[in-house]
Amino acid sequence: MSEKSDIDALIDLMARLPGLGPRSARRAVLHLIRKRGPLLTPLAELMGRVAETARECLNCGNVGTSDICAICNDEARATGVLCVVEDVADLWAMERSGTFRGRYHVLGGTLSALDAIGPDELRIPRLVDRVTAEGVEEVILALNATVDGQTTAHYIADLLRDRVALSSLAQGVPIGGELDYLDDGTITAALTARKRL
């Protein structure tokens, strides 16, 4: 069926997206073909444009469409507080909460002895430079509560301890969380960090 090859190739590529398999890729492609005008054509154009313009911010590692991202360019966010995250997805999650008004630093992963990822594979040297260059007063270590995330947080804390104030996200019961469904570690953390009313 050489005639259908473009459509088949599109299904194969779509199936390589995270969260889609062969079946959902087929459904998505049929949907795209049916909604050609409102969905497929604009999607093709946007993807082409993003493929050309998307790049990592040279300063913080965020993904944007210019060499320095909108957050780094925003003077109102030069608050002297830097939030260190593992990944752009984590930065986006922090931004959605709308609470943090400082700047970010995306490490691009965590230290991992197994995968031979040391400080120089991450954006850690650049973080140290920024702390000096931007007059940072506080570094919030918003790394994931995993073993690798916490190892990385300790490493960075050791590096920067004498130069800036350090903090990490509070650990405890998630909003809306039910105790019955929480793991023991979370309950222990929430109990240890309990607040007086």
Add this chain to the structure above:
Amino acid sequence: MSEKSDIDALIDLMARLPGLGPRSARRAVLHLIRKRGPLLTPLAELMGRVAETARECLNCGNVGTSDICAICNDEARATGVLCVVEDVADLWAMERSGTFRGRYHVLGGTLSALDAIGPDELRIPRLVDRVTAEGVEEVILALNATVDGQTTAHYIADLLRDRVALSSLAQGVPIGGELDYLDDGTITAALTARKRL
């Protein structure tokens, strides 16, 4: 954040695909940006090409890149057997099984009094024409085993009863199916249509 707008717009469009929500659309877009060369650029090109070339086969309603699809053009498939399906997705599913070597007719939905879908909204008049024009000897009604699907099958059967042999897909226990997980209707159908060994 006007600077990020192309990426945000891409996330919004991706979230409108079936099977993706806002969260998985964000993951997919980050993945696409990271795999720009091997994934995002070819995907943008393919989507653009498919948006331009994809069309419905004028004969059977299959989706392809020319006015008459590869199956309708394939002389080896002029076997006199026509398989009627609701949807292109059903046609693809039949093709994956690799068993059927005749041609298809895609109705584009089912009759539905509630949604005001009558025979003329579907490709039913064209089916009647094809039966005559292509010298069809058997019509397989491979419609879904839903109320609307079976109503449509009965309607078509009444139309064509005097002109061609009609058949429908066998109903019974799916291959690999466990009785314990099957609904009562399927077990009843399988029992009624039991085969002597």
